[in-house]
Amino acid sequence: MTNWLPDxxxxxxxxxxxxxxxxxxxISEGTLSPGTKLxxxxxxxxxxxxxxxxxxxxxxxxxxxxxxxxxxxxxTYVLPPPQNQNSAQPxxxxxxxxxxxPLDAPPGVVRFDSTAAPDVGQGDTIASNLxxxxxxxxxDITSYTRTFPAHWFQAGANWLAKGNWRPAPDxxxxxxxxxAAIMAIISAVTAxxxxxxxxxxxxxxISRSAGLIGRRTALVESDDQGVIPADxxxxxxxxxxxLAFLMPTAHNPTGICMPADRRRAIGEIARKHNVWLxxxxxxxxxxxxxxxxxxxxxxxxxxxxxxxxxxxxxxVRGGWVACPAHFSHRVSIAHKMVTGGMPFxxxxxxxxxxxxxxxxxIRAKTIAELxxxxxxARKTFAGFExxxxxxxxxxxxxxxxxxxxxxxxxxxxxxGVLVDDEDEFKAGRSDKTFHRVRIGFSTQASAQEAxxxxxxxxxxxxxxxxxxxxxx
Numbered sequence: 420m421t422n423w424l425p426d427x428x429x430x431x432x433x434x435x436x437x438x439x440x441x442x443x444x445x446i447s448e449g450t451l452s453p454g455t456k457l458x459x460x461x462x463x464x465x466x467x468x469x470x471x472x473x474x475x476x477x478x479x480x481x482x483x484x485x486x487x488x489x490x491x492x493x494x495t496y497v498l499p500p501p502q503n504q505n506s507a508q509p510x511x512x513x514x515x516x517x518x519x520x521p522l523d524a525p526p527g528v529v530r531f532d533s534t535a536a537p538d539v540g541q542g543d544t545i546a547s548n549l550x551x552x553x554x555x556x557x558x559d560i561t562s563y564t565r566t567f568p569a570h571w572f573q574a575g576a577n578w579l580a581k582g583n584w585r586p587a588p589d590x591x592x593x594x595x596x597x598x599a600a601i602m603a604i605i606s607a608v609t610a611x612x613x614x615x616x617x618x619x620x621x622x623x624x625i626s627r628s629a630g631l632i633g634r635r636t637a638l639v640e641s642d643d644q645g646v647i648p649a650d651x652x653x654x655x656x657x658x659x660x661x662l663a664f665l666m667p668t669a670h671n672p673t674g675i676c677m678p679a680d681r682r683r684a685i686g687e688i689a690r691k692h693n694v695w696l697x698x699x700x701x702x703x704x705x706x707x708x709x710x711x712x713x714x715x716x717x718x719x720x721x722x723x724x725x726x727x728x729x730x731x732x733x734x735v736r737g738g739w740v741a742c743p744a745h746f747s748h749r750v751s752i753a754h755k756m757v758t759g760g761m762p763f764x765x766x767x768x769x770x771x772x773x774x775x776x777x778x779x780x781i782r783a784k785t786i787a788e789l790x791x792x793x794x795x796a797r798k799t800f801a802g803f804e805x806x807x808x809x810x811x812x813x814x815x816x817x818x819x820x821x822x823x824x825x826x827x828x829x830x831x832x833x834x835g836v837l838v839d840d841e842d843e844f845k846a847g848r849s850d851k852t853f854h855r856v857r858i859g860f861s862t863q864a865s866a867q868e869a870x871x872x873x874x875x876x877x878x879x880x881x882x883x884x885x886x887x888x889x890x891x
Contacts, residue, residue: 424466424467434469435473436477436480442457455497457495459494527835529837531836531860531872534671534813535733536727536728536861537861538864539788541732541781548768548777552764552771564762567766571593571766572588573588574769574774575588578778579723591739592740593738594740594761595736596728596738599738600724600739602628603740603750603751603753603757604750606632606757608695608749609661611633612634614634614658615629615664616637616639618639618670619845619846619847620844620845621664623843623845641675643675644677645675659692661695662694662697663689665685665696667712669808671844672815675806676710696713699724702729704729704782707809723740724740725738725739727769729785730781730786731782732781737769786810788866789861792863792866792869793809793814794866795870795873796860799870800814803877804817813857815857828856830879838876839857841857
């Protein structure tokens with residue numbers, strides 16, 4: 420640990436920005452060398468006479484700049500400088516710690532950091548449809564999309580239908596993927612400064628994106644059945660959030676499916692406190708779980724979101740929202756404002772694939788292929804604690820002592836495997852530790868290839884952290 424203290428007498432902007440700039444300058448000048456541990460936040464706050472919140476925001480900012488890495492219980496450390504851009508192959512450990520990764524993994528590296536739909540031969544189907552659209556709609560694909568044909572809405576209603584529930588076509592908003600759909604909802608029904616409820620572990624890119632447009636995060640407690648209704652009630656009564664983002668079925672990253680009584684309770688609490696609900700069903704559409712959707716318990720305030728990225732093709736950017744009554748127009752306008760508008764080519768492609776039945780066929784193949792990989796994972800990781808489900812493209816692996824999540828992630832990099840540690844899924848600053856990593860196994864060429872990566876991870880688990888030499 421260093422005795423370094425920043426000079427905040429110069430610079431402009433808020434204190435936390437000046438502190439972050441001071442840390443960056445000290446690193447670039449060599450005052451803070453790679454591997455140096457920054458002062459504990461509470462100590463530094465006392466030494467320079469600011470609040471611990473100011474220190475926390477500054478440390479978060481230099482972390483986002485890729486200058487430091489940190490983990491609860493270990494502290495914050497200065498990272499080595501980036502590799503020369505002309506080097507043939509980036510150091511995967513440094514890339515992991517800074518959050519920057521090459522578009523393509525280095526040769527031989529197993530990517531367990533993605534859950535995009537696997538290749539099940541959908542390329543030919545997509546190519547054929549694109550050729551037909553180019554032939555039939557030459558003028559439409561060269562211009563802006565000003566009107567949406569009725570079959571785009573019908574396709575969304577078909578895709579989002581589940582069990583006995585089916586949305587009305589006039590409630591549907593076509594979107595550029597699920598993420599864009601969710602951000603359109605947030606933009607439409609909340610304002611800067613409003614709070615949004617997230618679980619401690621979730622698809623955290625939504626909370627980060629919401630923060631960029633001025634929304635604040637409120638964290639709700641969960642257990643092995645999902646969101647705890649009593650804590651959701653407490654949060655609603657004390658912090659008055661406007662919206663809650665939830666994944667009731669096949670939750671990412673835990674895989675939990677919330678039981679019906681919980682969903683009913685969440686709906687009743689949201690109704691009581693006038694909170695909007697976003698139900699992300701991307702993975703749920705691939706699950707065998709038959710629990711009614713959250714939107715069935717609170718249809719007047721729930722936005723159901725689904726799409727193609729996990730089950731058909733992530734690159735197609737296909738998604739839809741089923742909105743509460745009278746909200747589809749509002750969300751459609753917000754989607755246009757935050758994305759620039761829906762391209763005819765992609766919207767028409769998604770609609771054709773759904774209405775022809777091709778998308779459902781691809782989804783069925785995807786589920787079957789992923790189920791094979793789950794079977795391999797169950798065999799390879801037998802004896803370790805993890806959660807996995809047929810048709811879902813990831814498992815949530817508990818690390819045995821003495822592994823910490825971030826250290827295991829870096830150790831896996833050293834062995835040629837990319838995994839996501841628990842910090843990737845934290846929606847906000849949290850003192851909770853889970854000692855888990857997510858293994859996403861959809862992008863390998865086959866189940867056998869995925870299992871080769873599983874075997875590497877298993878050997879690392881068995882070796883223990885004594886076999887890993889970190890930066891010193």
